[in-house]
Amino acid sequence: MSREVNHAASHVETANQAYNAGQWDVALVFVEKAINADPRDSDAQHLRGLIALKLGELTEAQTWLTRAVL
Known part of the structure; x- marks a missing residue:
């Protein structure tokens, strides 16, 4: 496993x-640090x-959740 x-x-x-x-x-x-790494x-x-869902950022949530499954 790499350091990142x-x-x-x-x-x-x-x-x-x-x-x-x-x-x-x-x-x-x-989580942003994790994504950067x-x-x-x-x-x-x-x-x-x-997290985006909890913050009410629905478009952002959809984008990240879609990336997670593709």
């Missing part, structure tokens, strides 16, 4: 914890879409 992928997984884990705690802004910061990470893309 390790960082992405770590950031996704932190983002998930923040998301589950209802800290959408914190989750957003960490590994743009192909479907878990990060999925979580980014869920």
Whole structure:
């Protein structure tokens, strides 16, 4: 596993914890770090879409959720 992928997984884990705690802004910061470290990470893309939904960004949510499954 490359260093970038390790960082992405770590950031996704932190983002998930923040998301589950209802800290959408914190989750957003960490999921964006994960996506920057590994743009192909479907878990990060999925979580980014869920965060966008919580923030009321419906078009953004659709974009990220679609990327996660394609």
